[in-house]
Amino acid sequence: MAANYMNIKSLLDLTCQTVADKIKEKNPKKIRKTFSIKNNLTPEEGEEFRDGEYLRI
Numbered sequence: 001m002a003a004n005y006m007n008i009k010s011l012l013d014l015t016c017q018t019v020a021d022k023i024k025e026k027n028p029k030k031i032r033k034t035f036s037i038k039n040n041l042t043p044e045e046g047e048e049f050r051d052g053e054y055l056r057i
Contacts, residue, residue: 023031032039
């Protein structure tokens with residue numbers, strides 16, 4: 001995020017939009033594959049996120 005550090009708003013906006021376009025309408029599995037992100041959630045944690053349990057207080 002050098003664009004943020006150097007305060008180049010247009011480059012930061014372009015970068016954010018590019019990332020948003022890459023993940024648009026993709027499920028978590030496809031997003032992880034696109035960005036080479038390892039899924040380190042346990043099956044129980046994954047289920048909690050799917051159920052939206054983390055949003056409840």
